[in-house]
Amino acid sequence: MQKSTKKNKKNILVIDDDEMILGVLGIVLQEFGYEVRLLDDARIALDLIKRSPPDLILLDIIMPKKDGTELLNEIRKINPHSKIPIILISGSYKIKEIAKEYNTNAYLEKPIDIDKLRSVIENHFA
Amino acid sequence: MKNITNNNSAYLLETIFKKIPVGITVENKKGFITHANKSAAEIFGYNSEQELIGENIKHIFGNYKIIDDNGIRISLRDRPASKIFAGLEEVSEVLHFIDKKNGTDKWLLVRASAVKISKNKTPLAVKSFKDITPTIEEQKRRELFLGVVSHELKNPLASIKAYTQLLLRKEDIKNDSNINKYLTNIDSQTDRLTQIINDYLDLTRLTNGKFELNIRKFNPDDTIDKTIADFLLTTKTHHITRTGKIGINTIGDEDRIIQVIINLLSNAVEHSHKGNIINVKSEKDRNFIYISVLDYGVGIPKKYQNEIFKLFRTIPKQTGKKSSGLGMGLYISQAIIKSHGGEIILNSKVNKGAEFIVKLPKK
Numbered sequence: 001m002q003k004s005t006k007k008n009k010k011n012i013l014v015i016d017d018d019e020m021i022l023g024v025l026g027i028v029l030q031e032f033g034y035e036v037r038l039l040d041d042a043r044i045a046l047d048l049i050k051r052s053p054p055d056l057i058l059l060d061i062i063m064p065k066k067d068g069t070e071l072l073n074e075i076r077k078i079n080p081h082s083k084i085p086i087i088l089i090s091g092s093y094k095i096k097e098i099a100k101e102y103n104t105n106a107y108l109e110k111p112i113d114i115d116k117l118r119s120v121i122e123n124h125f126a
Numbered sequence: 127m128k129n130i131t132n133n134n135s136a137y138l139l140e141t142i143f144k145k146i147p148v149g150i151t152v153e154n155k156k157g158f159i160t161h162a163n164k165s166a167a168e169i170f171g172y173n174s175e176q177e178l179i180g181e182n183i184k185h186i187f188g189n190y191k192i193i194d195d196n197g198i199r200i201s202l203r204d205r206p207a208s209k210i211f212a213g214l215e216e217v218s219e220v221l222h223f224i225d226k227k228n229g230t231d232k233w234l235l236v237r238a239s240a241v242k243i244s245k246n247k248t249p250l251a252v253k254s255f256k257d258i259t260p261t262i263e264e265q266k267r268r269e270l271f272l273g274v275v276s277h278e279l280k281n282p283l284a285s286i287k288a289y290t291q292l293l294l295r296k297e298d299i300k301n302d303s304n305i306n307k308y309l310t311n312i313d314s315q316t317d318r319l320t321q322i323i324n325d326y327l328d329l330t331r332l333t334n335g336k337f338e339l340n341i342r343k344f345n346p347d348d349t350i351d352k353t354i355a356d357f358l359l360t361t362k363t364h365h366i367t368r369t370g371k372i373g374i375n376t377i378g379d380e381d382r383i384i385q386v387i388i389n390l391l392s393n394a395v396e397h398s399h400k401g402n403i404i405n406v407k408s409e410k411d412r413n414f415i416y417i418s419v420l421d422y423g424v425g426i427p428k429k430y431q432n433e434i435f436k437l438f439r440t441i442p443k444q445t446g447k448k449s450s451g452l453g454m455g456l457y458i459s460q461a462i463i464k465s466h467g468g469e470i471i472l473n474s475k476v477n478k479g480a481e482f483i484v485k486l487p488k489k
Contacts (some may be wrong), residue, residue, distance in 0.1 A: 013290055018281045020282070020285040021281055021285055021288075023443075024284075024288040024292070027292060028288060029290075030461060031292070031360055045154050062273065069248060070181060082131070082187065090277070090280075091276050091277040091278075091280025091281055091284070097340065106153070109280075110280040110283070111283045111286070111288070112284055112288065113287070113291070113359065114291040114292070115291075115360065116290060116360065119359060124238055
């Protein structure tokens with residue numbers, strides 16, 4: 001499933017295997033004024049990131065078809081200076097360890113509080 | 127008579143050595159196996175103990191890739207027996223043995239002890255090997271299960287919370303006080319459910335003995351400040367003031383300490399009136415650092431002050447309704463602080479408020 005909206009604003013890519021989460025995050029981020037792309041399959045994410053790099057990525061770290069940590073490593077390879085900020089989201093308690101291990105910019109635990117989400121994203125774009 | 131008794135003892139010990147379902151070998155300083163039992167032969171893939179006796183451990187070691195508890199591959203010198211020859215009396219470790227030939231693996235609890243046969247000679251290393259693979263695999267299964275359950279429960283909750291918050295931001299809903307109130311209740315019940323799930327997961331890990339601390343250096347003052355800032359993003363009903371300073375770094379599991387502070391702040395919010403002040407204070411003395419959370423709420427009667435740290439114990443909220451958690455928060459917080467070598471102390475007077483002090487040894 002891929003959706004995109006056309007606006008001349010910062011572009012956020014959301015990768016999560018749960019369609020409901022994608023749906024609601026899509027609405028929330030649009031309300032915040034961002035252009036949003038939603039992906040429920042990490043396997044096509046790399047290709048998309050190479051072709052059309054987003055300004056920020058929200059990545060669910062535990063996904064059945066392709067593990068989020070694998071994807072994180074691969075994104076790091078094509079994006080070595082971590083120019084695209086990656087925010088990890090997850091329901092797993094392991095997320096803190098994973099975030100530290102991968103030295104990623106931030107993480108948010110599910111259920112995500114909208115105000116927290118907004119503030120974390122704004123801090124990255126500040 | 128004495129001879130017969132000695133022979134009987136010797137025979138008994140020899141039989142125990144032969145039959146015990148734990149692999150035992152004895153190694154000399156040159157690395158040769160001088161004694162071995164049947165279980166040891168089985169563990170290391172030898173047809174009999176006779177084949178194992180006389181082998182050099184370099185040869186046996188070379189058949190495996192051996193990894194320690196921290197995931198680091200060990201060399202010959204890192205073996206428990208090598209540590210015995212380096213001077214230690216006893217070494218006990220869980221090691222992961224991966225067979226280089228066929229890729230099969232097992233987890234062994236390895237214990238090595240020094241045994242001095244005669245005063246001047248170097249000791250022998252007696253090693254025991256217990257196969258604990260089923261236990262380790264069960265632990266890993268449980269970890270996986272916890273991870274999956276956590277993920278599956280949190281996704282629907284995340285959707286509910288996000289949609290509720292989206293609704294709460296809409297003008298016409300903000301203006302309708304009833305709808306606003308009902309949605310706010312749904313939102314806070316979602317938080318409550320999340321907290322219960324998190325507490326339950328912690329509790330399960332605590333009882334499985336899998337409560338690991340991620341020990342790192344951190345600055346407690348910075349930790350407190352960012353925890354308060356984060357807490358205020360989602361809790362707007364109380365003022366939080368900050369006093370004191372610790373001024374030094376310490377070591378511990380920073381995320382777990384944050385969990386404790388959040389637990390204390392949540393309790394303070396729950397047990398004091400809206401608009402009240404909650405004070406977070408930090409200080410140190412010669413041996414300890416202190417982080418305390420003080421509220422001016424209903425306080426805790428003396429008879430409950432020890433009770434509330436127990437599992438599933440709650441006391442009535444300030445509104446008189448039952449406390450919203452399952453009563454696991456303080457139990458888990460106390461477990462976290464105790465595993466750091468510290469404790470949580472409570473000072474409280476009814477209707478005056480409560481102060482929970484986290485006392486941690488200086489490190």
